[in-house]
Amino acid sequence: MEQYDVVVIGAGVVGCAIARELSRYALKTLVLEKELDVATGNSSRNTGMLHAGFTYKLGTLRAQCSVEGNQEFDQVSSDLGVPFKRTGKLVVGFTDHDRQNILRFKANGEANGVRGIRMVDPDEMHRIEPNAGGNFAMYVPASGILDPMQYTIALAENACKNGARFSFGSRVIGIRALEGEEEKKALGLEEKGRMYQVTTDRGMVYTRWVINSAGAYAVKIGQLMGYPVVPQIGTKGEYYILDKKAGAFLKTPVYPAPNDRGGFVTHATPTVDGNILVGPDWYTTTGPEDYANQKQSLDRLFLDGQKMFKKMQRKYFIRNFVGIRWRNCDPVTKEPLDFRIMTDKNIPHTVSLVGIESPGVTAALPLARRTVDIVLGETDNEGKKILKKTDFDPVRKPIRRFSEMTLEEKQEAIRENPDYGQVFCRCENVSRAEILQAIHNPLGVHTLTGIKNRTRSMMGRCQGGYCQTRITQLMEQELGVEPEDLRYQREGGWLFTGKVRPDKQGEE
Known part of the structure; x- marks a missing residue:
């Protein structure tokens, strides 16, 4: 019986930011993600801008969170080890x-x-x-530029380091409020008060709180929770x-x-x-x-x-x-409308974030803090108290990149770890040591794009033509799996379906 204080649905940049903010408190938190890694949707399919907030309507949630997220990002990127440059931006006219x-x-x-x-x-x-x-x-x-995939990975890894759990390949197909104390007792649940049963295609979990951060599927998940359709x-x-x-x-x-x-x-x-x-x-x-x-x-x-x-x-x-x-959007005029953080007194212990598009990367942590404040506030109103952890660690150390080292640093790294002396990806100068760290990442992600997004291997001019076979071979060895077990990015995205020729004479 898996029982949690909070279940977050969706491991995009906002969902991972919420998980990180929740991990500051004594809460048992689970993130459910239908894909096999974080940032497989639109959190990674964007320009990678840290927006300043000059185009958004004054007083909107979008404007507030954009400016807030922008102004804090030097510290955030330093804590999480996220590549970031405050480049400025030119807005040109003709x-x-x-x-x-x-x-x-x-x-x-x-x-x-x-x-x-x-x-x-x-x-x-x-x-x-x-x-x-x-x-x-x-x-x-x-304005500035950042790596949105690295940022989402960093938020998730820091949340994991501080106690949050992630369950990948877990598509949510049902959310139901438990009817009463007798039903909870029959299920072996000891928690008094509102509880939810969240059903995935891998089983069921039980939780006091449900937070919807499902991105493109947020309206659909919101309906499962009992919220109305948002145009x-x-x-x-x-x-x-x-x-x-x-x-x-x-x-x-x-x-x-x-x-x-x-x-x-x-x-x-x-x-x-x-x-x-x-x-x-x-x-x-x-x-x-x-x-x-x-x-x-x-x-x-x-x-x-x-x-x-x-x-x-x-x-x-x-x-x-x-x-x-x-x-x-407005259902009639189709004019764009603001971000929405939805709550409903008739659906207690739930929050639904809908329409979080650009500048969602910039606004992720401010949105997360507002979401967690709702959880804390409603819990306080019930006469309970959620304790803040004294041992929360905001720092996440990234994989050290061989390509960014000085010659002296490279020599020292190779002396300490000879795997840094083997370059797997020539285009991006990625070493075997980095690939190994990515394979054994804290989130337990074992897809080829998971390695790619954590190291930049396969992102250069040849797009993996040289290094992809070496990386997949190393994954097989390190994970102890057969080639047919490996996935490129998603379930069903097989890299291999069988052998094209026998290993030895006469063998299939």
């Missing part, structure tokens, strides 16, 4: 209408508490970023990933002037690892996992990208990907 929109959102950002925004002339704009397009710009020094619209965006040769030409994110509604179209953004992302090209979708690229969209994206980044060339393309926003 027309008088662009200038009017930029000035409008400059004033909005200042009202929201965004620091240091200023207009720059063409000379200063090109001193900041020589390869930016545009005739004038607004400079936003508070949403899905928008799909294509991205190009450019290799590090192009990355040498762009150090500052370059965004076009926001449109009249405050949205952005195609922008060019350097990553913390030296690549460039160009995108997105937004259009409507009805599929929560409609991740297929479309040629016509990529063609438009290429033309739009050249306006933002003068060095945009096809020879630099190494990969494409798609992100999807599920945004709360």
Whole structure:
């Protein structure tokens, strides 16, 4: 009988942030995730921007959490070992209408508490970023870039270190409030008061609290909890990933002037690892996992990208990907609405977070704190007290990257651990030692993309052409599994289904 104080549904960036904040308290917490790792959905399918908060309507939850998350991130990234650079951002314009929109959102950002925004002339704009397009710009020094996959992994690992549990491959299919004390007694549950039975495709767990942070599936999970449908619209965006040769030409994110509604179209953004992302090209979708690229969209994206980044060339393309926003909207006008943290006195001990799209990465910890405050407040009102841990440790140490070491550090690392002397991934200069640490990660994730996201192996120019077979062989050896047991990313995503030739003469 698995019994918890809190069950969090969804291990995206917000779900993992909630788990980390809950782990500060004496609470038995479980995170249920339908996929085999954290950040397999839209928490990893975005630009990786730390947004400043200048386009969001004054007083909204989106604006408050964006500014709050931005201003604390230097400390957060230091504690969690997350790659992060406060690069600033250029918002460029071409027309008088662009200038009017930029000035409008400059004033909005200042009202929201965004620091240091200023207009720059063409000379200063090109001193900041020589390869930016545009005739004038607004400079936003508070903006930055981070690795959203590493951030989500770090939040989850720190939560795990402080006592939270994660159950991957656990799709929630039912949530039911237990009827009374007799039913709980029959189930062997000792907790008095409200309890829930959460059914997954792997079994059932019991909990006092249920928190819904299921991302694209949050409305569906909310309905299982008893919440009404929240109208949403899905928008799909294509991205190009450019290799590090192009990355040498762009150090500052370059965004076009926001449109009249405050949205952005195609922008060019350097990553913390030296690549460039160009995108997105937004259009409507009805599929929560409609991740297929479309040629016509990529063609438009290429033309739009050249306006933002003068060095945009096809020879630099190494990969494409798609992100999807599920945004709360007015059911009639389809106008976008704010994030929602939903509670209901008729569904006590539940919180449902719905429509957490951009800037969800920036806003994750502020949203998590507000969610945990609801748990603490409602518990206090019931005359109980949740104790804060005295031994909570906010620090998470990342895998040490061979590629980032000095020559002297590399020599010392190899002396201490000879596995650092074997380079598995040539494109990204990833060593055997790093692959081994990723295989034996704290969350127990054993997919190929799990290794990829923790080490950057298979992310270079050849996209795993050299190192993927060596990594899978090492996974087989370290985990003691057969090749047919390995998965690329998801259940059903087999890497191997059998042998193409016998091992020895006459054997199948």
